[in-house]
Amino acid sequence: MPNMDPKKCPMPSQDPNVRNKNFKEVALGYTAEMAMGEAQRCLQCKNHPCRSGCPVEIDIPGFVKLVAEGDFEGAYQVVAASSALPAVCGRVCPQESQCEGKCVRGIKAEPVGIGRLERFVADWHREHNDSKPVAPAPNGHKVAVIGAGPSGLTVAGDLAKMGYKVTIYEALHVAGGVLMYGIPEFRLPKSIVQKEVEGLKDLGVDIECNMVIGKVLTIDELFNDYGFEAVYIASGAGLPRFMGIPGESLNGVYSANEYLTRVNLMKAYDPNCRTPIQHSKAVAVVGGGNVAMDAARCAKRLGAEQVYIVYRRGMAELPARKEEVEHAEEEGIIFKTLTNPVEVLGDENGWVKGMTCVEMELGEPDETGRRRPIVKEGSEFTLDVDTMIMALGTSPNPLIRSTTPGLEANKHGCLITNGPEGLTSRDFVWAGGDAVTGAATVILAMGAGKEAARAIDKAIKEKNA
Secondary structure, eight states: OOOOOSSOOOOOBOOHHHHTTOOSOSBOOOOHHHHHHHHTTOOOOSSOHHHHTOTTOOOHHHHHHHHHTTOHHHHHHHHHTTOSOHHHHHHHSOGGGTTGGGOGGGGTSOOOOHHHHHHHHHHHHHHHOOOOOOOOOOOSOEEEEEOOSHHHHHHHHHHHHTTOEEEEEOSSSSSOTHHHHTSOTTTSOHHHHHHHHHHHHHTTOEEEOSOOBTTTBOHHHHHHTTOOSEEEEOOOOOEEOOOOOTTTTSBTEEEHHHHHIIIIISOTTSTTOOOOOOOOSEEEEEOOSHHHHHHHHHHHHTTOSEEEEEESSOGGGOOSOHHHHHHHHHTTOEEEESEEEEEEEEOTTSBEEEEEEEEEEEEEEOTTSOEEEEEOTTOOEEEOOSEEEEOSOEEOOSHHHHTSTTOOBOTTSOBOOSSTTOBOSSTTEEEOTHHHHSSOOHHHHHHHHHHHHHHHHHHHHHHHO
């Protein structure tokens, strides 16, 4: 009989007033008993709507059924057959708007905790099984991947399983992309990311770091000098956006990308780390997405007494995941919604000492259906802060498209492709993830990688038939 509890099994976690002072993982994970009980909430319904919400096509009812039966290794193998990064997705995938959003249990109660169960089986496998994946027989064909983030790792893993010799070229000194530099340790431990990367290396994937494609090598050189038959561009969207208001060039103004990279990749929270970062008393993070939540929660952990989320719409319009907003509130982050900065104020030495803001109200919906924020007349006020972090989104770096003749992009700098398969305007050059969509989610980038792997395999086979 299914477990008909209307609520998910709660996720054990650190106390908010303890965790907001450390970088250890917030969520502690299910026990085996918790996982089995949660899995037994699944009705194993006939049409499996949850599967249609998964961009990487995991057999969700199949793995959940095995968890309910206590076959945790079997459940992991079901997930791993479709996902190159199960421990990652179980932690950062927005399940509430994807698989769990389509769960039948969610109609009258809370949906099954699919993400929590995916995390559980991935962690169980890592802790109980040290066997390595076996690399398949090579098929004699070579593919280059630019970028070792979620999309690049996914396409590389899927192609490696088909027998391709895959080389990933990564600009940074470590593989993982946004999983390493963008998402904080307390949400996604870096040791877990690197364990997933090691699994791809075991499949025969080569990863060359400190390789800036467009500078060290061009795409044409990958084809002509290195003999690759296809190239997949998964270079992400690392170019930060700013507001263009007075004072943005003052000391103490960061892009969220820079701030999070210093904290996550360079470990600026470690007292022995030599990476400089502002240890602030009062921080304003401008924006309302997951990146804004990450930056604010990092600032709190670095010792800031007041940390503000400054967002021009209301709480109901925040684009961040509900769970991330709740965690931020629990940790003492102050939400100043319906507020917009208009100027950054500096002291005589060129450092931030505050910002001038205006209050907003929501007017009529714009072309996207979201209510447009409008300035309230006479509502100007000053917020006393010594650090400002801009979390307003990112766009793709122009380096690759500027060094690759015939590679077309749209007005936002995103590469233009033929749709889900990801073929660009250049023959045998595919692209996916944030390089195509602009900043989006890990799982959507992975889904693009899966689609492209199938398309690349098909194209190479047809060419050599």
